[in-house]
Amino acid sequence: MREIMYREALREAIDEEMQRNGDVFIIGEGIAERGGSYKVTEGLLAKYGPKRVRDTPIAEAGMIGVGVGAAIAGARPIVEILYVDFAMLGMDMLVNQAAKFRLMTGGDGRVPFVMRTQGGAGGGVAAQHSQSLEALFYHIPGLKVVMPSVPADAKGLLKYALRQDDPVMFLEHKHLYMTKGPVPEGEHIVEFGKADIKRPGKDVTIIAWSNMVPRALEAAAALAEEGIEAEVVDPRTLVPLDKDTILASVARTNRAVIVQEAVRRGGVASDIASIIQEEAFYDLDAPIEIVAGLNIPIPFNLELEKASVPQKDDVIRAARRALHIQPMAIAAK
Amino acid sequence: MDEAAKRNAPSREFLEKIFRTAYRIRVFETEGIKLYRQGLIRGYFHPYLGQEGIATGVCAALQEGDYIASTHRGHGHCIAWGADVKRMVAELLQKESGYCRGYGGSMHIADIARGNLGANGIVGAGTPLGVGAALAAQIRGSDAVTVTFTTDGASNNGTFLESLNLAAIWNLSFILVIENNQYAVSTPIEEATRDPDLYKRGLSIGVESHQVDGNDPLAVYHLTREAVEKCRAGKGPILIEAKTFRHMGHHVNDPGKYMPEERLAYYKARDPIDRARTALIEMSGADKADIAAIEAEIAAEFAEAVGFAKESREITPAEFREFVAAY
Numbered sequence: 001m002r003e004i005m006y007r008e009a010l011r012e013a014i015d016e017e018m019q020r021n022g023d024v025f026i027i028g029e030g031i032a033e034r035g036g037s038y039k040v041t042e043g044l045l046a047k048y049g050p051k052r053v054r055d056t057p058i059a060e061a062g063m064i065g066v067g068v069g070a071a072i073a074g075a076r077p078i079v080e081i082l083y084v085d086f087a088m089l090g091m092d093m094l095v096n097q098a099a100k101f102r103l104m105t106g107g108d109g110r111v112p113f114v115m116r117t118q119g120g121a122g123g124g125v126a127a128q129h130s131q132s133l134e135a136l137f138y139h140i141p142g143l144k145v146v147m148p149s150v151p152a153d154a155k156g157l158l159k160y161a162l163r164q165d166d167p168v169m170f171l172e173h174k175h176l177y178m179t180k181g182p183v184p185e186g187e188h189i190v191e192f193g194k195a196d197i198k199r200p201g202k203d204v205t206i207i208a209w210s211n212m213v214p215r216a217l218e219a220a221a222a223l224a225e226e227g228i229e230a231e232v233v234d235p236r237t238l239v240p241l242d243k244d245t246i247l248a249s250v251a252r253t254n255r256a257v258i259v260q261e262a263v264r265r266g267g268v269a270s271d272i273a274s275i276i277q278e279e280a281f282y283d284l285d286a287p288i289e290i291v292a293g294l295n296i297p298i299p300f301n302l303e304l305e306k307a308s309v310p311q312k313d314d315v316i317r318a319a320r321r322a323l324h325i326q327p328m329a330i331a332a333k
Numbered sequence: 334m335d336e337a338a339k340r341n342a343p344s345r346e347f348l349e350k351i352f353r354t355a356y357r358i359r360v361f362e363t364e365g366i367k368l369y370r371q372g373l374i375r376g377y378f379h380p381y382l383g384q385e386g387i388a389t390g391v392c393a394a395l396q397e398g399d400y401i402a403s404t405h406r407g408h409g410h411c412i413a414w415g416a417d418v419k420r421m422v423a424e425l426l427q428k429e430s431g432y433c434r435g436y437g438g439s440m441h442i443a444d445i446a447r448g449n450l451g452a453n454g455i456v457g458a459g460t461p462l463g464v465g466a467a468l469a470a471q472i473r474g475s476d477a478v479t480v481t482f483t484t485d486g487a488s489n490n491g492t493f494l495e496s497l498n499l500a501a502i503w504n505l506s507f508i509l510v511i512e513n514n515q516y517a518v519s520t521p522i523e524e525a526t527r528d529p530d531l532y533k534r535g536l537s538i539g540v541e542s543h544q545v546d547g548n549d550p551l552a553v554y555h556l557t558r559e560a561v562e563k564c565r566a567g568k569g570p571i572l573i574e575a576k577t578f579r580h581m582g583h584h585v586n587d588p589g590k591y592m593p594e595e596r597l598a599y600y601k602a603r604d605p606i607d608r609a610r611t612a613l614i615e616m617s618g619a620d621k622a623d624i625a626a627i628e629a630e631i632a633a634e635f636a637e638a639v640g641f642a643k644e645s646r647e648i649t650p651a652e653f654r655e656f657v658a659a660y
């Protein structure tokens with residue numbers, strides 16, 4: 001299968017959906033003329049013109065708000081926000097407007113709105129440009145939360161997002177844009193609420209999303225050398241969450257490690273852990289392990305930044321703990 | 334000497350201070366970019382090249398006890414506010430001796446002890462923060478003036494109107510300086526607003542507002558000086574729009590190809606450093622040798638700062654754990 005970059009996959013999704021449906025349009029800072037800071041929207045202005053591909057001033061509350069309004073009126077906006085950190089300026093529009101609208105209107109009002117943005121640490125961009133904020137959106141009923149880890153999922157999920165009628169927080173990761181992966185030619189759609197097993201294994205289930213998927217896969221490869229077969233489950237969408245795939249995996253491996261880049265406190269990992277213990281307690285042979293970011297803002301210093309978010313070795317250690325393997329026993333083996 | 338006389342015949346000491354500040358910023362940015370390219374600095378680095386006249390002129394009109402709040406393009410404000418270049422370089426090199434002990438970096442450099450509330454990674458955030466500092470000063474009965482340096486980009490963000498309006502209804506000692514460099518990354522001001530004369534935004538809500546050539550440090554100084562006096566007399570807030578232009582792209586890695594050559598040439602021909610230098614020569618009688626001595630001194634100061642920063646250590650894991658334990 002052909003391999004393309006995550007950002008190219010996103011571009012294909014937007015391009016195909018804009019082609020397919022004249023109601024789809026995109027606005028954001030520097031997305032038209034310049035093709036976007038991550039080059040996702042390159043070429044779209046030339047193809048679809050300035051009516052459907054628009055640059056905006058730096059006005060996140062307004063941009064998100066007009067996106068929500070346009071969606072309510074039947075268009076299908078994509079609002080690109082440069083960093084998820086800046087989406088905080090538009091929280092009223094997301095939390096009090098977009099998320100509530102369908103219920104408040106008794107089901108008549110729908111909000112087919114997609115906010116594309118990116119988060120995550122890496123590269124020393126410090127506390128206001130490094131956050132992983134999915135838990136904030138996850139907490140708000142009415143918002144869908146999508147976090148693709150590979151190009152194929154990025155494309156398929158974005159196309160799906162642009163065909164359904166509820167507000168979607170489409171959260172990309174700054175370190176994934178240049179990563180490559182196989183993406184099928186032609187129509188490729190990934191429905192929400194369907195987890196993907198990124199690596200099968202029988203000994204321990206590692207649940208991870210976004211940039212923690214490649215990290216979990218690296219950990220799984222290292223664990224395989226020790227004879228441990230880890231299964232890596234990528235939920236792909238946190239809302240809706242595919243509990244069935246997660247629970248079935250845990251039923252096979254009897255051990256679960258959940259990895260999130262976001263800070264530990266109040267995180268999605270804790271919620272998934274609570275679901276597993278509630279619904280699969282007797283499948284478990286060990287306490288559920290959570291590997292997460294420290295409960296702190298991300299420091300600028302690169303070593304401290306690394307220490308703030310999960311690394312491969314943290315995942316490996318957690319998997320060993322879940323298997324009751326002492327570090328010494330590994331060394332002796 | 335009264336104001337008008339001073340304006341016509343500024344002292345050599347004053348002119349030298351203006352030139353030194355502007356030149357120090359120029360050296361910091363030019364040399365800092367080299368350090369960035371050598372891989373010694375990571376993350377974002379937004380050069381203040383071309384805009385030095387604004388921070389220089391504004392800060393020269395302030396006094397100890399006042400506050401400033403800055404932007405993502407904040408090195409110049411920090412230097413003009415009298416920061417120690419050693420600790421600034423150390424911060425960019427993520428060292429323990431840096432202003433934020435390596436936790437903040439370029440976009441968050443601050444000098445809290447001396448009233449610099451810091452650079453900011455969020456466009457527009459400095460305006461409400463500055464208004465807040467002015468409010469605190471009013472409540473605490475201090476005569477401190479707060480200046481927020483903001484940008485053309487931020488003037489289209491909701492924080493601008495909300496906070497400037499608060500400063501207005503409460504008569505705060507607050508000066509909002511819009512550095513209108515006419516671009517927000519690659520978006521020209523003409524595409525971001527119908528009326529690019531941003532000082533008019535203040536007029537519409539009853540705030541005394543002015544426009545000034547931001548590349549003329551002395552003009553910026555005199556206007557700010559008047560604004561400060563009005564603020565201390567309870568006649569704030571005041572808005573100042575300083576027109577300027579970047580000398581390069583948005584950040585170190587942006588080639589800035591979208592910036593029209595003629596306009597860039599126009600502003601480069603009105604370089605704030607040249608103007609400060611010329612003023613010093615023409616108005617005080619300093620000669621070429623005097624200038625060369627000042628320039629050499631500032632270059633040496635920067636080189637020393639780099640040495641200091643390189644030799645400084647980083648925060649240890651133990652110090653880090655202790656610092657963040659309370660989170």
Ligand SMILES: Cc1ncc(C[n+]2csc(CCOP(=O)(O)OP(=O)(O)O)c2C)c(N)n1
Binds near residue numbers: 060405454518583
């Ligand atoms: C709220 C917010 N939105 C977007 C950004 C990304 N961003 C950083 S600087 C910048 C452009 C800023 O232009 P302007 O405000 O005019 O300041 P300048 O860079 O020209 O000094 C943008 C869009 C940000 N940091 N914060």
Ligand SMILES: [Mg+2]
Binds near residue numbers: 486515516517
């Ligand atoms: Mg600007």
